[in-house]
Amino acid sequence: MRRESPGRSFPESVTRALFLIPFLFVPLSLSAAEYGPFCQWHRDPTTSMAIHWIATEEKEGERGEWKLGAAGFGYGDDDDQTVLKGMRKKYRSVYIRRPYEVPANAPEGAELTIGIRYDDAFILYLDGKEALRKGVEGAGADISKVKKHEAEVWEYFKLGPAVAGHKGVIAIEGHNESLDSSDFTLRPRIDYRANRKLHPVVREGAKWAYLGGGTPRAGWTRIEGVKGEGAEAPRYQLALRPKTGGGWTFANLRDRKFGTTEHRVFSADLGDLEPGTRYLFKIARWGAPIGSWEFETAPATFEEGMTFVTGGDMYGTRAWMDAMNRRAGQEDPLFALLGGDLAYANGTKGNRWLDWVDSWHKCAVAPDGRLIPMIVVIGNHEVKGYKFRPTDAPGRAQAPFYFSLFLGQEEGAQLTVDFGNYLSVVGIDSGHTTNIAAQTQWLARILGNRLGIPRQFVCYHRPAWGAGVKDDANDIRREWSPLFEQFKVDCVFENDHHIYKRTHPIVGGKRNDRDGVLYLGDGAWGVKIRSVPKDWKKRTYLAEARSVNHLIKVTMTSGQFVYEAMTADGDIFDETMRSVRRGAK
Ligand SMILES: [Fe+2]
Incomplete structure (x- = not known):
């Protein structure tokens, strides 16, 4: 957690006594007991934000109860x-x-x-x-x-x-x-x-x-000891207000066990926010402030030049992950779309998630201090056994950290995040906790219901159109690619292979510059890269393949998309443009 910067003045209009009192004092310098906070979008980003942090087990344990x-x-x-x-x-x-x-x-x-x-x-x-x-x-x-x-x-x-x-x-x-x-x-x-x-x-x-x-x-x-009927003061409180001013409001917090650990995840699932608004929020632990941060909701309507970044396969080493997370922050995107294999915890190593959260919290920060919200997608390394199981996926119980950390996963790892009526992002589980074919009907319905939305992206983990690093996900080619083509998905982001690849726009694996779907990947955010097979050009659907750590930055204008692949240093080594095809205004 970053600490309150000294000299920040606190407003008079604090709505409850609790926050007023501790903020007159220097924050407690207790040992770090939290990882995060970080921001996630799982519903309309124009009016919502989920904030999460992981609180490690409290060692000083209170024997009695208030x-x-x-x-x-x-x-x-x-x-x-x-x-x-x-x-x-x-x-x-x-x-x-x-x-x-x-x-x-x-x-x-x-x-x-x-x-x-x-x-x-x-x-x-x-x-x-x-x-x-x-x-x-x-x-x-x-x-x-x-x-x-x-x-x-x-x-x-x-x-x-x-x-x-x-x-x-x-x-x-x-x-x-x-x-x-x-x-x-x-x-x-x-x-x-x-x-x-x-x-x-x-x-x-x-x-x-x-x-x-x-x-x-x-x-x-x-601590305000008597709150309603309860005598115990809450372990955490989160207050927020627009940065421009106004009264602080207190968020409802929910908490749950973090996977198989004794840690707990705390979340504020904020709704009814103002679009395009910078918010300031602060968190108190046992009544004492531990920090304040900023986030911003998405604009109510499309704005020229909006950007996001995407990639997956994040945590090989902490240094690699930190570097690319920092790049993500520096690019100042509206959000990051993270395509699986996030912490490489394999459903067992909870501490890797603490690192992953800590890295995002510290590094994926915009130049002006705004936390970059994420939209998350599941990968094989979120799951025990970390295999690709397109037809016999083991179920969500095998991904205990992923499903306890993120919200919006009640029905499974597939999700849709609609930015007002101007952008739709669809995440889907490429055979890790749900079978591929089992999601086809859902995908058809989701895409079919969004024909009027001018921009649409899909992200999943395991590539259907790879460069030969591993076998291609033929189930996806068969089940989902026809839907991407039918419903004119602008770009599909794949991951998992630890290289960079870009396809031509394709229909049924054949280049089709007018009606084809673009696939970009393949998951080399912060992992050890793999080599690209020498004969990759035999795959005629591929336009580019390289062995390099990268993220992909997408810039949207009213008429086109620009896709740039860049290293952690910000060097752009591949770029392509595509016109808006979905009747954007
Ligand atoms: Fe993977």
């Missing part, structure tokens, strides 16, 4: 509303927290106070900062010198100015003098004092989130 209870907390003495039955001889510390708001009518000069009955010691944090401590040294699990103290009377302490309308978080850790003490009490109330009177801020008996028998995670004093 619950909601009325103050005071404790046992013995019959003076507790929330009785901690399991505390004696089991644990000696209790943590409580809740939001507070100073009433708007508090006069100037008002002072925040705590009234408390406590046994034996406590530390109070106001808005994440220690404001008061009684009878204990250290904090949390590292306390010492707890002095005995009886909760016989209410004792009052000043906490500082009470600013009318201020919202914040108050957190208290209470400690017992010994594990088998006969009683424990933590019973606070918060008031502001003005004109020698106390006015309630948090009443006696109010509900607090509390944690007994566990150690809270770092940042717990900043």
Whole structure:
């Protein structure tokens, strides 16, 4: 994760107290626990964006769970509303927290106070900062010198100015003098004092989130402890707003286990966004910000000179992948279409996915800092056994990382991403988790329903029209190529062979410059390249074949497409142009 740049000013219009408080402080410098975020498009890019990150397993594990209870907390003495039955001889510390708001009518000069009955010691944090401590040294699990103290009377302490309308978080850790003490009490109330009177801020008996028998995670004093009915603060929050300004809104997050690992994938599947708009988003972990980034939605209508990049077979070495990802970012494309064999994890090596995400997050960044969104397509190395199985594909359970990381894969790896009504991108599974013939009907329907869309591309992993590096996917030639021809697909992107190839426009494998379909590939983003068979020119459908790492950049104008093949250094070594054939406006 990149960190917040110092000196960035945060807006006043934060819609919830939670984000306001931590953003007054320097972000926590905890060890990197996240990979990403990165952006994916799986539905209309003019109004949506999915943001994902992988959170590694939390080692500091919280034994207890936050619950909601009325103050005071404790046992013995019959003076507790929330009785901690399991505390004696089991644990000696209790943590409580809740939001507070100073009433708007508090006069100037008002002072925040705590009234408390406590046994034996406590530390109070106001808005994440220690404001008061009684009878204990250290904090949390590292306390010492707890002095005995009886909760016989209410004792009052000043906490500082009470600013009318201020919202914040108050957190208290209470400690017992010994594990088998006969009683424990933590019973606070918060008031502001003005004109020698106390006015309630948090009443006696109010509900607090509390944690007994566990150690809270770092940042717990900043967390809005009571949110709705739940007492646990969320592990992550994501807020966004248009870069030009306006209020922050909080995204709904979903999370799931990442493949066979103990890591979790977190996602915000943002919808109802404004087209062609730059958004700023930030993520907080346990209430503390870990970074902010930018993305941009696709324009509502076609714009002259829009570009995207495509390629597959990405992770041979980290250096090769980083270099090509950096090139992808430098070219400043609207998006990247990634055609399978992404992390080469083979359905088993989850750590390779962490690298892959990390590389994209760090390298595939536009010159102005925008994250480049991806549209993903599955390859054989996403799947256990990593074989090409066009007629006996093993099913999605064999690609546990791919299907848990990306959204839009509910029905399988095939997907369609429609950019308004001006561009359609179709991804399809070339025999890795779904048989090729099983998708033909779906493909015919998808292509047939989009005849009015002026630009259309298809991407899959295993080439039908290769240069002889491996066998051609004859199932694809038979099942899908006739549909590409019938429905005038502009270009089909193939991968997997670790070379560069470009076909002529072809119909049934024969050159046909007017009605033919162009196939470009073949998957050499960041892998070790293979040599092109010397006799490749015997394949008369081929126009070019070379052994070189590359990506393909597509530039779209109202009348034509320009396809450029370039190295990680940006050298363009092959180029072709094609007219728009689908009746574009
Ligand atoms: Fe492959």
